[in-house]
Amino acid sequence: MAPSLEREARAKLTVRAQTEAINVFAKNLEGLLSARPVRGARVLALDPGYRTGCKVAVMDETGKLLDHGVVYPTKPRHDVAGTKRELARLVKKDGVNTIVIGNGTASRETEEVVSEFIAEQAPSLRYTIVNEAGASVYSASELASQEYPDLDVTVRGAMSLGRRLQDPLAELVKIPPQSIGVGQYQHDLDQAELSRTLGHVVEDVVNRVGVDVNTASASLLGYVSGITPSVAKNIVAYREENGAFTDRRQLKKVPKLGPKAYLNAAGFLRISGGRNPLDATSVHPESYEVATSVLERAGVKASELSRGGVPDIERRLGSISTLASDLNCGTLTLVDIVNELKKPGRDPRDDAPEVVFSRSALSIDDLEPGMELKGTVRNVVDFGAFVDVGVHQDGLVHISKLANRFVKHPSDVVRVGDTVKVWVEKVDRDRKKISLTMVQGK
Structure with a gap:
């Protein structure tokens, strides 16, 4: 009798724990997809690495690739001078105003070189660190090879990092939600239920924001209510064959987009500069x-x-x-x-916190207890929130340090993408761990 009751209790607790973990993942994903786009950014994206170098991709304000290459700011080649010369050439040639650095391997060393370059040669430039989780998954995917068949996998990865800053939603929908890297225990969960829940989150955010039917990719269109992946490809094909849409009613001519699908989707598909100004609204x-x-x-x-x-x-x-x-x-x-x-045509993402930019690099060695910093919430888990304060390691704000009151769950106080003010509480340099608090003096 006892073993049977134990198995039953364990099964119920497992289901409850999985449900809670999936809900946390869904909330974090919603916050990440709702991050504020950085409009007007002419981006130089750097995907750091050691032996194979640091991949470079330069994009204009619309995400179109202008230049790409490789620099070697890190060991073993450690060509810092050559890296600065190439950065200066690309910044001048392509009118770059923003540098994006992936947060993976060799990120810290690359950031130091970029910071020195800005201080020495381009003080008007700004840079930021972006989470590169899922970039390698996308760059090697069939979708990426269809979009950029002539580009190397490494260049696609660097482009993905830059576009995550310009329009997080449009870029992140190309990556399987499970690979984006927010949440906890995702590999131990029911993958079918996780995929289904996260798919609903992506669809909800896409429909809330709306989609420009003349610029959206098939990946983004596929999440619009009533639009299947095959219909999304048909919309892009129709647009390429007949030119930009000028009226929502033209969508009825797209193959396989029937009357019911049109009724479901029309309000979420926007047409800027069309014949009817109402087509650009929701x-x-x-x-x-x-x-x-x-x-x-x-x-x-x-x-x-x-x-x-x-x-x-x-x-x-x-x-x-x-x-x-x-x-x-x-x-x-x-x-x-x-x-x-x-x-x-108001974008609800404009209410989200602005991206935190830097002009100088911080090291974990620079941090001291009591120091006040501004950071970005990168992940929210049951026991607290991880905050990027500009060093390679994210700091942890424990649930007890999120507010000067009882907090049932960290998501009640913060969400992924929030800009928060924190104070350094403890720095363990040997273990590369940073403890933070959001309660001053605590």
Whole structure:
């Protein structure tokens, strides 16, 4: 009897633990995908390495590859002078304003060289460290070989690092969620359930943000509600054959995109600079008539939407509930429409914390107890949060040090991508461990 009860209790506890671990992974993934894009960044991405060198990829503001190569700032070649010359050449030639460094092997040594280069030759430049988890998985994938058949695997990996800064969502959807490196115990979990849950998270974020149908990749389009991977490829093929979409109704001509799929997807697919300004908003085509009536009531032309919207539209309209009744429209639906017309095409990721940039390198040897730092939350687990404070090792803020109150779970206080102020509590240089606190004086 006792062994049977023990097995039953163990099975129930295992299921509960797996469910909790999957939920933590899902919350972390949502925070990572919702990270703020760095628009206007002309990026030089560095994928550090020792023997094979540091792979370089330069991209313009849209992520288009401009240059690529290899430098050797680390041992065994340790060509620091040659690395600085090549960086200076690429920065000048391609108008680079941002350098991105992967956080893997040789990241610390590469960061030191970049920091010296900026101080000596390019003080207006800035750099940041990005998490390279999953970059190697993507670079060797069939998708990457289809996108860039003529490029080496190492160049694809460096490009992925740069694009993660420019548009995290568009780049990270190309990587299996399990390989992104947030969460805990992912290899011990039910892989089918983990994959299904994380797939729902990606779909939710993509649909919340919206997708520009004229620039999105098939990988990104495939997560839009109602769009299957095969239909996503058909959209890209139609766009390449017929040119950019100028009207949402053109989507009905895409092979295999039927009426139901169109109804599900249309509100999430945006067309910038199209014939109808409402196509660039999240207003669904079924609600265009209501949106047009709202603009007429406000005394505003639809063309105003392309110039930043109507910030004072609520004042112009008066009572929303009365207007909803006049237009025979649900109040909540009308509120959503009015909010979109107020600031059309607004990216909810703009509310996320800004990326933390650096101009000088920090070492674990520079850290002292009591030092105040600004960092970025890289991972949230049951026992605390790992924060990147600009050294190679992330520091741990234990759950008891997250706030000056009881915290049931770290995700109640922080999420992946948050910018936080921390204080160094303890530095173990021999074991390369950093203890941090978010409570001053604790």
